[in-house]
C-alpha cells in the first residue's frame with residue numbers, strides 16, 4: 481500500500497452504547513490475539529473522556545479471552561496532574577479497567593509525575609518510555625502501536641491535538657506538550673499525528689447526539705481543518721465505533737456491513 485492510499489476503513493454504528501462496548505471488546509480480543517500471535521505482545525494506547533468506561537464495560541467480563549500479561553499500555557494523551565488527581569487519564573483508566581483485570585502494573589506506562597512543572601520534560605520522558613518499548617520491537621521512525629483508542633471532542637480534537645494549534649504541523653516528534661488546551665485542564669502531553677498514523681489499528685469511539693455534526697464534517701466531508709480528519713493510518717485500519725445517535729447524520733455509513 482502506498483502512503484497515498486487511504487487506510488482500510490470500517491465504520492460501525494450500534495443502537496446503544498452497551499452494544500458499542502460489546503463490539504469494542506470483540507475488536508480488542510481479536511486484535512490482541514492477532515498481535516500476540518504475530519509479535520508476542522499487544523501494544524495499546526488509551527485516551528481519556530468517555531472512552532475508558534465504554535471500553536471497560538464489557539471487556540472486564542472477558543476473562544481469559546485476553547492475555548492481559550502480554551499487554552503494554554500507553555496513554556494517547558495525558559493531563560499534567562498527579563496520577564491520583566480526578567483529571568488524570570491514568571486514574572480514570574485505573575478505576576474503569578486496570579483495577580479489574582490482571583495487567584501487570586509495570587506494563588502500564590504513565591507520565592513521570594515528578595516532572596509536572598515542566599511540560600516539555602514530561603513529553604521528553606514519555607518519549608523515552610516509548611523508545612524503551614518500541615525500539616526493541618521495530619526499526620520504524622515512529623512507534624507502531626497495535627491499537628490506538630481515540631475519542632473525538634465537539635470541536636473535532638482528538639488526543640490533545642486541537643484545531644488551529646501548531647501541534648497539528650508537527651511531523652517529527654513522538655510526544656509533545658500542549659499548555660493551552662481549550663478543554664480543561666490546560667496542560668497536557670499528547671502523541672503526535674505521525675504516531676497515530678503509523679499504527680496498525682486506530683479506533684475512534686463516539687456516542688451521543690452531541691457528536692453528530694462533527695462526525696459529519698470528519699467522516700463525510702473529510703474536513704482537513706479538523707484534527708480527527710487528519711488521522712489516516714497509512715498502513716493500518718481506521719475504525720469508527722459509533723452509536724446510532726452519533727451516526728444519525730452520516731451518509732457514508734453502510735449499516736448492513738456489521
Ligand SMILES: O=C(O)[C@H](O)[C@@H](O)[C@H](O)[C@H](O)COP(=O)(O)O
Pocket residue numbers: 527528529530531557558559569630631632633634637638639640663
Ligand atoms: O484527555 C482527553 O481529554 C481525551 O483524551 C480527549 O481527546 C477525549 O478523548 C475527547 O475529548 C473526547 O472525549 P469524550 O469521549 O468524553 O467526548
